[in-house]
Amino acid sequence: MPLFLWSLLAGAAASIPVALHLLHRRKPKPVPFSSLRFLHEAIAKTRRSRHLTNVFTLLMRVLIMVLLVFAFKQDKVRFSWIPEGKRTVVIVLDASASMRYQDGEDTCFARASEWALNLIRSLDEEDQVAVLMPGLPEPRLIFPPISDHETVNRAIQQAQPGYGAADLVELLNDMIGRLSEEDGTAALEFHVFSDFQKAGWNDAEAEGLNEQLTDQEILLFLNHVQPTVTANAGLSKAFFYPPAILGDGDFQAKAHVRSSADYSGGNTLRLIVQSNEQKKKPFRLLPDQTVTEIIGGVAEGEAQYVLGQLELDDDAFPVDNVFRFCLPRLPGIPVLLVDGSGRNNAGFRDTPFLKHAIQPKGKARTLFLPRTVDWTTFKAGPLDDSRVLFLCNPPAWDEAALEKLKTFVRDGGTVVLMPGQREELEASIEQLPPLKGLQVRKEVLPQEKPMAIVPSERPAELERKLLGIMPPPSALVIRRRLIFTSVPASASMVFQYHDGGAFILSVPFGQGTFWITSVGANRDWSEWPLTPFFVIIQQELIKSSASRNMIALSAEVGGMLALDWAEDATELDFRLRTPSGDEKTLSLSRPSRTKPVVVRGFDEPGFCHIQRNGKERVIAVNLPETESGLTYASPDELGLPLRTARLYQADSWHEHQQNLVNLHHGRPLWPFLLCCAFVLAISEEFFANIRSRTSGLPDTLRQFLRRGGRAA
Incomplete structure (x- = not known):
């Protein structure tokens, strides 16, 4: 409690005896008695004595209250001659x-x-x-x-x-x-x-x-x-693209290197994959600087997890010179191609170019696993095994088809909508919740016309990736196209026509994304399916969609990791093997079987192994980002x-x-103050009693008795 509050409390407590004294003060009442002169003198003398006694007892009571207040304050007395307490x-x-x-x-x-x-x-x-x-x-x-x-x-x-x-x-x-x-x-x-x-x-x-x-x-x-x-250069964080190894195993690491206030000079970033050094990149640092270095690697082999680390040169703080990573390897990305041409057994018309772009020359690849179905099969079958869905020239969809698309995208899937001859996609698009308000108009050119495809004003991640591979065509032959107006605020363009219209629209929904192309997947709309640009867009779109929902298996010391675990149970016991070889049991729970398990217990950097029922995940654990700052x-x-x-x-x-x-x-000080208050309370009682006793007879009465007087 602040000092001034204790002072106010002490003053209030000290005023209590004074108030009681004033309230109970009695005025002496005159009593008829014999008019003896010595009695008047005795009364005057005792009155003065009583006044003195009352003043002293009042002061003692006030002091008792003050001592009690300061005792409850529990102050301590500090002098050099007083021994220290415990x-x-x-x-x-x-x-x-x-x-x-x-x-x-x-x-x-x-x-x-x-x-x-x-x-x-x-x-x-x-x-x-x-x-x-x-x-x-x-x-x-x-x-x-x-x-x-x-x-x-x-x-x-x-x-x-x-x-x-x-x-x-x-x-x-x-x-x-x-x-x-x-x-x-x-x-x-x-x-x-x-x-x-x-x-x-x-x-x-x-x-x-x-x-x-x-x-x-x-x-x-x-x-x-x-x-x-403090001369240190450390790896504060790193990102990997893609976060999972796809097909050929190429990946890039983007490392953030931070220098301390006293560090200046050259350093080398090394990429170690499966215990083998693949690449190294020299660079220079200034004091108190953060730089971003990009280094690429290849994950060869068929191992389920690709383990590696980024390393810097040795210095006085070696624990932040290493950043470990664990990238899961995807065996293949299942892609479903839905052809809405309605030709049944006569063959598919709207998906051949698309399938050729995904599997060039018809060769089977482990990276993309396409499967083509018609509209009826799509409506009847499940989508659990697919990650990306291409819907080409679809008919008008009913409530069941609409709900199927919404659920697929909301749970993390990707749907690519491509127009066709049915011309029913334009009317159905607005039924999708994220596309409400979007106005779609089909433009048929009098004659085919080459149009330039240019980067959008604010390129998204996929567009930046594509621009790094190849530029868009400067003269793409267009015969018909969709023109989008009243575009939702959440939508973003992936390339655009030279006149400003969107070439492709991307709209997020839940954990997934809807994509809408302005031209179809056959030559009725444009010459796009014949260009390398068509092939690159489809492959990179599938890669980005598949890897977006892949969480890199990495955590920080003292942090936690949301781990997807496919099992019909909410109470799970795992065995965790630490980098030092120790093992411990983790008893974890989750709200439902579809939710991830939150794993804690990462106490040291290195590779941790989490096991349950014969399945194993490897987690790369690194130093907390804040510990490499050294500020x-x-x-x-x-x-x-x-x-x-x-x-x-x-x-x-x-x-x-x-x-x-x-x-x-x-x-x-409070024990001493309580003792003083107790002693004063006893002393006040004794003092009042002693002062009330008659010390002797008045002189006048004593002389009266000596002369032979008698008191009746």
Whole structure:
């Protein structure tokens, strides 16, 4: 409670006896009695005595109330001549991955551990110690506090840093709430040994920490163990395209490399696939810079998972020089071609060019697995085995067909709508929820006309990919086309005509996408099916659609992974084998059998193996992105949100000792105040009784009795 509130409370409590005294003050009533002169003198004298007694008893009662108020405030008295009270020392030893930085002969963690051991040696035997190590899977190394200092020493000497991130402010807030209620008489102090990365110190949460420290008079010592020189280049994150290996096994890695403030010079990015170095790429870095480097690779063989890693040159922080990846290999992408020409057994008219683009020269490929059906077969059969659906020249669809398309796309599928001779697609499109309001008009040219296809103003991911392979045709012969107007805001164009109309429209819906082409898949509409551009678009569209829903099997230390697991169960037990070879059981649950399982328990970087019922998944676990930053908060930045707290900062054990020497915890004052209040309460009663006794007879009455008078 703030000091001014305690002062107001003390003043209010002290006024209670005065108010009671004034309210119960009685005016003496005159009593008829004999007019003896000595009685009048006795009354006058006793009146003065009573006034003096009342004043002193009132002061004593007021003082008792004030003592009680300050006793409940639980202040501590601090003087150099008063011996120290019992202390509760909480050592917060940062064990995050950044503390593994090699600063000279020792790591930052080794320096912090030795510093913490020096602090323990300086404590008295009765002082209690707790040790917390944020960055480990279980940060409470020793908790609750104990007074066995030898046990604490052994625990710190055997401790090793982890690979996770540390949120120091969150930990301090939590521990203050746990410890402040255990022993109100012990002085509570926190000693934090850390490099104080900015990512692990939240200023907004530190404001709340400041209030707790101030209100409870807790001491906070921030001890800096930052490296003298921070020269590091690390892999903060990497992306892989595609996130799953398709067919020929080609893929690209986009790596983000971050340099520290003291790093400058050349480095080399190496790509390791299945333990073999495939490529390396030199580059240069400036201080405090983040660059993006792209390197390509090939995943040969037929292994279910392609394991590899990106590597940088060695430096003082080796754990962020490696980024591991695990890419699943897709055996093939099932594609369903629906031909709406209605020719039944007479052959298909609207899909031959499409099938040829997917399987050039009719050769079977493991990458794309196309299957052609008519409209009736499409309506009757399931779509569970297909990832991409091409709907060419469809008839008007009924409610069942509409619901089938919506469900397929909502669950992550891709539907490509291509117009044809039926001319019923234009009227049916608006029935799809994401395409409501779209106006479609068919334009038939008087004679075929070459038109230029150009990039759109804001190219989407697929368009950028296509532009990197080949440019669009500058003179594509068009005979008829669809013109789109009132395009929904969620739609995006993939290329456009030189006059501004969309060549292809893409509209997301649920987890999937609807695509609409402005020309059909046969030569009645254009010469597009005869161009290499047609082949490239179909293949890349299928690849992007299939890989969009593929989640790379990677996670961060201390993070979690949403793992798709096909099994008719919601309660699942997995065996997790860690990179170091340890095994543990994970009991997990999910809301329904179609939902992914959220997996936690990744405590170290490397490749983890998750097994259940003979099936196995491999997970690549990497360092948290925040740990490769190595940007540290200065003492001023740490002290600003803690401006009203009792804060001490040090850069060495010697400076820390000086802070402790000049510090006097003092002892609790409330037991002494309660004793004083009790003594005053007893003394007030004795004082009132003694003052009320008659000390002797008045002089006039004594002389009267000496002369022989008699009192009746």
